[in-house]
Amino acid sequence: MSGKGGNKQGKKQGGSKGGKQHELAITTRAEDYPKWYQDVVRFGELAEPAKVVKGCxxxxxxxxxxxxxxxxxxxxxxxxxxxxxxxxxLLVPQSFIMKEAEHIEGFAPELAVVTHAGGQELEEPYVIRPTSETIIGHFxxxxxxxxxxxxxxxxxxxxxxxxxxxxxxxxxxxxxxxxxxxxxxxxxxxxxxxxxxxxxxxxxxxxxxxxxxxxxxxxxxxxxxxxxxxxxxxxxxxxxxxxxxxxxxxxxxxxxxxxxxxxxxxxxxxxxxxxxxxxxxxxxxxxxxxxxHSDDDGLVLPPRVAPIHAAIIPIFRKAHEKERVMEAAERLKEQLSAIDIAPERARYRDFLEVVIDDRDMRPGAKFYDWERRGVPMRIELGPKDLDKGQVCMKMRVDTPACSGKQFLPEAEFLGSVRQRLLDYQDALLAAAKARRAANTVTLDTWEEFEATFAGDESKFAWCHWDGTAETEAAIKDKTKVTIRCVPLEGQGPAAEPGTCIFSGKPSKQRVLMAKAY
Missing domain, CATH: 3.30.930.10 (Bira Bifunctional Protein; Domain 2)
Known part of the structure; x- marks a missing residue:
């Protein structure tokens, strides 16, 4: 699946406020993956650090x-x-946390404790909930x-x-x-x-x-x-x-x-x-x-979780064209907004969320802006499209079924848009599975293991493990690799006896190992 987006002329054109944010390019994954992630979150307008409240x-x-x-x-x-x-x-009596010995030991370093309220020291401190097993147990x-x-x-x-x-x-x-x-x-x-x-x-x-x-x-x-x-x-x-x-x-x-x-x-x-x-x-x-899902151009969102499914970009050069194009855009938005993409078994409706981008910006800047926000579908609408009774649409990333711009008769587009979005959803899952498969290995020797996880490198690795905490800790200490899970049936290689990749002792089955967040 291609990660290429639309016209990049918008990189220097300014954003919705004409701000400097849109003059900056997203760091590539190959250049600096952690920085890429922060850039995608920031330019996708998902979140920002609350610097006045540490760690939030x-x-x-x-x-x-x-x-x-x-x-x-x-x-x-x-x-x-x-x-x-x-x-x-939100506040849990500290004595509640203390009642379950393993619980307090597991969370002790992470607890935030309230000792004063109303200008006075509390008789018993409260813990801001790290989880709620204790207080729910009480009730x-x-x-x-x-x-x-x-x-x-x-x-x-x-x-x-x-x-x-x-x-x-x-x-x-x-x-x-x-x-x-x-x-x-x-x-x-x-x-x-x-x-x-x-x-x-x-x-x-x-x-x-x-x-x-x-x-x-x-x-x-x-x-x-x-x-x-x-x-x-x-x-x-x-x-x-x-x-x-x-x-x-x-x-x-x-x-x-x-x-x-x-x-x-x-x-x-x-x-x-x-x-x-x-x-x-x-x-x-x-x-x-x-x-x-995201790529070097920014955020990529599956339709079933995207806040906005389609952005309509009106395109006109002359003042007299504006009214006609905007009327058509409003009509198209109304028709699209009546389409429900929730699967038949869902217990809710999921009507398409559509925006008309009528900001005073060049079209290329708008393309780039919506691309970075991960909107699945972009629709371009100009006088020539209206004359031909067509719609120009493009998905955020290319799929085998839909690559590049598509020029479709309006009726055909409206009749197919639901299935197009659901196919796009399936294509994102298929692409993610393919990337995971290409980066999953089966390792049998410690030399292979060390080479696979050298430096910051990581993959999904299926390896034999002798089942002991000592071996698990030693592997983590030497390589920062942890055992992610012992797979349920059908979720990994079939259970087979083997030899532990680190200790050489007998192993019942392979487990999933990787570096982790």
Missing amino acids: MVIRPHGYAIWEKIQRDLDARFKNTGHRNAYFP FAKWIDSHRDLPLKINQWANVMRWELRTRMFLRTTEFLWQEGHTAHATHEEAIEETLQMLHVYGDFAEEVLAVPVTRGIKTASERFAGALETYCIEAWMQDGKALQAGTSHDLGQNFGKAFDVKFQNEAGDLEHVWQTSWGVSTRLIGGLVMT
């Missing part, structure tokens, strides 16, 4: 609109699987008495805070937005079923909506969520070869149930502790979206 970011309207689309789709999926939304306090204990109260399935859309030392917009910030699901069950089998169900909800969403291919698997013990019996994850491949943990689902066992005395009376009349799960994704998904 301001999500701009274009970026927040992406998060709203993520919320809308996931919320429908959660409700379709029997979950209801609730909201719990579960109040709400659950009998097996008839189970399963209890709650989701919360919220912000959380983890005091990060090294931050990068969307990928790792001190404050971020997320959702966290919390459920309680009568049996461990039900809890495991819930954990896996939500993992697959995340995986399906990533591929169907974000067009981001993911590998589903189990985290090793050292990478497990603090206080969980097992952590499941989806891992995505980024264009620099690194992995991004895009979502997690945790089997919490009875750890939090015991810590907060969450009991229920079973059918036999005996008291038992509940079995709990938690699962979550965050605004990190937007960072993964950027690094999966």
Whole structure:
């Protein structure tokens, strides 16, 4: 798939405000990948650092609109699987955090603690939530008495805070937005079923909506969520070869149930502790979206998550042409805005969002501006097009089915635009899968491993591992490579015995290794 955009004459023409922002080119991926990422986020008007609040970011309207689309789709999926939304306090009593030993140990370095309020020192400090297992456990204990109260399935859309030392917009910030699901069950089998169900909800969403291919698997013990019996994850491949943990689902066992005395009376009349799960994704998904699809010309967005689907560029040279072209643009916008691209199974409507760019700028500058914002479709409309009854359209990136500018009769264009956008969505996923496949290797020797991960280089590597924490830590210490997951069935090479790539000891199966964000 080509990453080339439209007319680049706009690079020196100024932006919507004629500002200097549009006089600057985006750093290429080959030149400086981290800088490229920051440039795409900035010029795509997704976010900017909140320098007055260390480690935080301001999500701009274009970026927040992406998060709203993520919320809308996931919320429908959660409700379709029997979950209801609730909201719990931002401040968690410090004593709650202390009740679950593994939890406090896992989050201690990242906690932000409130010690004063109203001009006085608090009797007990509050922790700004890094996650909500503890406070939700407290309320579960109040709400659950009998097996008839189970399963209890709650989701919360919220912000959380983890005091990060090294931050990068969307990928790792001190404050971020997320959702966290919390459920309680009568049996461990039900809890495991819930954990896996939500993992697959995340995986399906990533591929169907974000067009981001993911590998589903189990985290090793050292990478497990603090206080969980097992952590499941989806891992995505980024264009620099690194992995991004895009979502997690945790089997919490009875750890939090015991810590907060969450009991229920079973059918036999005996008291038992509940079995709990938690699962979550965050605004990190937007960072993964950027690094999966975007190119050296800027942001690339799949239609199902794009805030704007099409930008209409009116083109005219003479004053008397303006009224005619603008009337046609308004009519076309109205017709396009009535088209719904939501799949038939979706529980919501997704009508096309269309803008008419009537700014006083040269057309090339407008092309370049919308290109950097990742708008999937650009439509050019001028007097000659009206005379011929046609529309000139171009997709943000070329696909096998649609390359370069297309000149189509207006009726044909309107009749095909929905399918064009859905085909474009599929093409982005196919291209992402192809890039991942081209950068996935199977390694059998330590020499191959060291060569693959030399310097800043990274790939997705399937390697044998002896299953010990000592070997896992040694590999990470020597190469900065971590075990991303032990793949679920069908998500990686078939399980086969082998020899550990580092220790030479027996191995049950290959695991996914990569450097990671």
